[in-house]
Amino acid sequence: MSDSKWVKGLQSRLLELPEGLLVAALYAAACWSAWHVSLDQFFLPAGIRVAALLVCRREMWPYLLLGEYVYLGCLRVPMIAKHGLDWVLISSSYQFPFAALVVHLHRRAISSHRDTWLITVAAAISVSIGVGNLALVHMLSDAPPAGGFMTVASRVVLGHYMAILTTAPLALLWMKRRGIDWAAWRGATTTYAGLSLLACGAVSVVLPETSDSAKVILQLLMAIPVVVLTCIHGWWGAAVGLPLMSILVRINTPVTGLPESFDLESFKVQLLTALAGTTLLVLGSRITHYYRQYLFQAKAQRQAIANTRASHCTGERELRNRVADLRRIGDGLDAALSETIDWLRVRGQHDVATSVLNVATVHSRKFREQANMVYPTTMEHVGLYLALQVGGIGDAWEETDRLVQPYLLGDPCRLSLDLQLTTYRAMIEAVSLLLEHEPGQLKIRGKCGSYQSSKGILVTVGTLDTRHRLSRSTATMAVGRLSGRTQAYGGTVECHRNRIRMFFKE
Structure with missing residues (x-):
């Protein structure tokens, strides 16, 4: 072996x-x-x-x-x-x-x-x-x-x-x-910095040998574009700019052609270049390190948001399936009660049949309202705004006698169904929170539209009394309960004076 x-x-x-x-x-x-x-x-x-x-x-x-x-x-x-x-x-x-x-x-x-x-x-x-x-x-x-x-x-x-x-x-x-992200090197600032570095080096090369001070000044000025490249691209910028600067300084170094040839002025410039280059490489390394950390955290944040969205969508699909099962059960109960009522009428029990019909109608309506609050199937057909008003949640709010007519603008149907469902859940949570912990009449405001090439919706839930301020505990609970939903769609939740402000975007 x-x-x-x-x-x-x-x-x-x-x-x-x-x-x-x-x-x-x-x-x-x-x-x-x-x-x-x-x-x-x-x-x-x-x-x-x-x-x-x-x-x-x-x-x-x-x-x-x-x-x-x-x-x-x-x-x-x-x-x-x-x-x-x-x-x-x-x-x-x-x-x-x-x-x-x-x-x-x-x-x-x-x-x-x-x-x-x-x-x-x-x-x-x-x-x-x-x-x-x-x-x-x-x-x-x-x-x-x-x-x-x-x-x-x-x-x-x-x-x-x-x-x-x-x-x-x-x-x-x-x-x-x-x-290397070569696309980032195509920016105007990078191009100007590179051209400035080459221009300073080229001018210092063509200057006559008698202009020693001008040569030294131009050689030192080459450090400025290298600093710019380092600040923009981190270590990569220093790794490109520093060799170019060193080579241009070497080209400007006069030599006698004899062994052990030496130029004191170029040595001074090279000493400064060594110090500046060492500093820039260290600085560029730290910039690149923190930039990679930022990219890692941004990627992790995007992944967390995607996971949160997927979790919300999965939960909504499960609720929709449950509501569909409940509706099938309700339809079966309605059909059975209808057969029972017909049987009672055939037997001459009209009063009993009428009483059963009234009770069945009331409970069937309540059953469907509660099912609609579990998952608003009407939203798939009429959108967010109408689902808030014609669904079971609208009747529940009306029974509290504390919500005035909502002020809603825009067309929510242009937004995705997942975004509308998330907004729907957040609005219900915000209204429930204010109904439980704050006094007075409440009003809902909503506005759909486009902002910076992205679609979104802005929702506020607050008291009619503009002099009223939300308590600190209410504001803390609102941010804690609603941040997960808003962040899943790149939005924010804030509490201003008498209202909770939520923003969602695609």
Whole structure:
């Protein structure tokens, strides 16, 4: 069994060999090409190393290591005469394994939705490798770089850090491209911010070399569009804007073409860019985090509303089925009583038949009124307003002698039956609450219509006396009892002075 697994593992490794060799070749070529346009203060191969570790699966890491050694071999073998074989071997051997270890230790953070881990990865790798390489040069080489150790170390660390912040976000964008809402990037503000960033960079490039102060000002102004993109799109905006800004700053950096070329003004701008970029990535990560929480809560709220609606609809269907059963029972009782009355009349019992008929008529009417209060079947034919007046609930309200003629506007039949039923239940609950806890005459007002491309209905139930105020306990009970029904249809319930105000929309 173990031999079979070993054979299958070997076969899979052999199948991956062509792909791995291609990855190694592409990685080596990318690092070699990036080295030719890099400076100590902006060392792109360090960023390509981290980006490759993020994009490639772990099975490809040994091939990336092979490509790293090929790249460093081509670069550093000619340096043996200057720095010695020990420096070449030691400084070349640990860089990729250490970077891979740092990325591996952040694997859980990488799989999460927070992207602040990129800052710690960039800081750990840039400080360790940058300072480590410089320390090895001073210890093992007879020709260390000119300048103080701390001065050169600051350039090297910043160069590695800026390179990682330039390429790693682009790699993450590629990895998470399916989760990006590209439609949100088509807005006018996003377009203007992107064009402003490119315009500032382009103008700073074409300015003559004598205009150093103007170049610096334009390079610093590029941070404003990046801030705008971060505020709009969160971490994604920073991941797009920061690399563009870094690349434009690098293009503006004058070089002598000689080794260890350095420009102090560009270094200052890059230092500010590093600080601003770190802040924006952290800020963007927090914005994206809270935006995802908002989306999760909004989705949960929509799901809760949908579940509430479905529950209401299921309950109404069950009540409708019960009322249909009750009506069939009532029709059967009416038919049986009619046969009994006819039988009594045939036997000459006219007085008894008349008495039974009167009692049956009264109870049949009461039975149907109560059934109609359980579920207003008339609403399916005449709508909400008429169902309130001709159904059993209208007679029940009239018997209290406390409700005046309702004031109803609009056509409720344009609304869905489920919305009308929910409004019907809420109005009954509101009237019952006021009848029980508040004195005086009551009046119902209703208005159907359209608002902002959505249909809805506004209902108020209150006292006729405008000087009267609902008690705090009544207002609390009204909000508690009616909020579930209004929220199920995107509405609200409020208590103002002498009335309960409810709004429902489709």
